[in-house]
Amino acid sequence: MRYLDISEIKAFESRKRVRLINCLTGHKSANLVGTQNSQGASNLSIVSSAVHIGADPALMGIVFRPDSSPRHTLNNIRQTKICTLNHISEELVIKGHQTSARYPENISEFDEVQLTPEELNDFKAPFVKESKLKIALKLVREIDIVENGTHFLIFAIEGVYFPQDILEEDGHLNLYKINTASITGLDGYSSPKKLGRLTYAKPGTFSNWLKE
Amino acid sequence: MRYLDISEIKAFESRKRVRLINCLTGHKSANLVGTQNSQGASNLSIVSSAVHIGADPALMGIVFRPDSSPRHTLNNIRQTKICTLNHISEELVIKGHQTSARYPENISEFDEVQLTPEELNDFKAPFVKESKLKIALKLVREIDIVENGTHFLIFAIEGVYFPQDILEEDGHLNLYKINTASITGLDGYSSPKKLGRLTYAKPGTFSNWLKE
Numbered sequence A, B: 001m002r003y004l005d006i007s008e009i010k011a012f013e014s015r016k017r018v019r020l021i022n023c024l025t026g027h028k029s030a031n032l033v034g035t036q037n038s039q040g041a042s043n044l045s046i047v048s049s050a051v052h053i054g055a056d057p058a059l060m061g062i063v064f065r066p067d068s069s070p071r072h073t074l075n076n077i078r079q080t081k082i083c084t085l086n087h088i089s090e091e092l093v094i095k096g097h098q099t100s101a102r103y104p105e106n107i108s109e110f111d112e113v114q115l116t117p118e119e120l121n122d123f124k125a126p127f128v129k130e131s132k133l134k135i136a137l138k139l140v141r142e143i144d145i146v147e148n149g150t151h152f153l154i155f156a157i158e159g160v161y162f163p164q165d166i167l168e169e170d171g172h173l174n175l176y177k178i179n180t181a182s183i184t185g186l187d188g189y190s191s192p193k194k195l196g197r198l199t200y201a202k203p204g205t206f207s208n209w210l211k212e
Helices: A006-010 A014-023 A071-080 A090-098 A109-113 B006-010 B014-022 B071-080 B090-098 B109-113
Strands: A002-005 A031-036 A042-047 A050-055 A058-064 A082-087 A134-145 A150-162 A182-184 A188-197 B002-005 B031-036 B042-047 B050-055 B058-064 B082-087 B134-145 B150-162 B182-184 B188-197
Touching: A002 A006, A006 A014, A006 B150, A014 B050, A031 A071, A042 A058, A042 A071, A042 A109, A050 B014, A050 B058, A058 A134, A058 B050, A071 A082, A071 A150, A090 A109, A090 A188, A150 B006, B002 B006, B006 B014, B031 B071, B042 B058, B042 B071, B042 B109, B058 B071, B058 B134, B071 B082, B071 B150, B090 B109, B090 B188
Parallel strands: none
Antiparallel strands: A002 B150, A031 A042, A031 A082, A050 A058, A058 A150, A082 A134, A134 A150, A150 B002, A182 A188, A188 B188, B031 B042, B031 B082, B050 B058, B058 B150, B082 B134, B134 B150, B182 B188
């Protein structure tokens, strides 16, 4: 085993350090955040930092960096208090990654990466038509991470769109059927392959793989 | 596409709702948090909520639920201000999942799930010997998520252990070589398979897959 102390990591060339640290949490979720500003101009940005917070109330969090491409997204959320979260499937990885390019504020990433903004049920933030799982999110609260100037935004889940056949009887969603991808580090993409689901863990005996 | 409004989801049977909402962020990182209390008794719990916050300073966040098995973990972190984060490889999925069983506080999950606590470089929280990527974390700050009683803990990365051959020249870590798994929902496990790495995204042209 190689041991890297934080002082050694700090001595790495800047991009190398960023790549390494971004890999440490493991494989990350792959989503596109859709927003529009108060004038109706749309924006789309990739995030790997969506995290489950709770099921009742249904909440999730997203870490946003202010100093990078998604800053237009953050501004739009502050204006409108809503956004959409859209799963990136294997087929959408190249277009999704491309939203991280530094486009000017008046340019819509939807146009530039050739994805289609979609309005659903009068929700005033654009969904990604090509995405197979889309979530309407309402801002609950913004928490400043003063340690590095990032922002942790807490959202309430307002509604969810997905193909009926991915909903299993017990509520679990089969994300393999819609090819939801994952992200590693800054630029690595994976297709998660099923190992299985495990039974509820109880003391005294190991869980088993669920029969499906 | 099926549309489920949050009011419909709330009407689901409780466990069904929890399973569904837990799947919405997509595939999640799979880690074990190692702690010990001020008397030296060790604890181990699975988390799918580790999220990258920043590279300089090197920070990550973890959402903890107070009302579930990891509460001993949370108490230990509050006492000692440190913990370890250990990647769950495919081979460790069943043992890792088993740490979510509700063991009494005086029982070490290391013993119960047959994983080996390891002390490294005098860090006073136990690493998982069998894990191939392990991180020493120091608590920076605890943020209360008052909306549902969870806690978002921000940690500074103090040091990292991994096999030398997973470190690529540019700093990216090859997590396929150590079989790092991912989690979906409450109990689904996957093995992420490589799609590839994409070049840095710039306006005007699509990124390409990096030659490796």
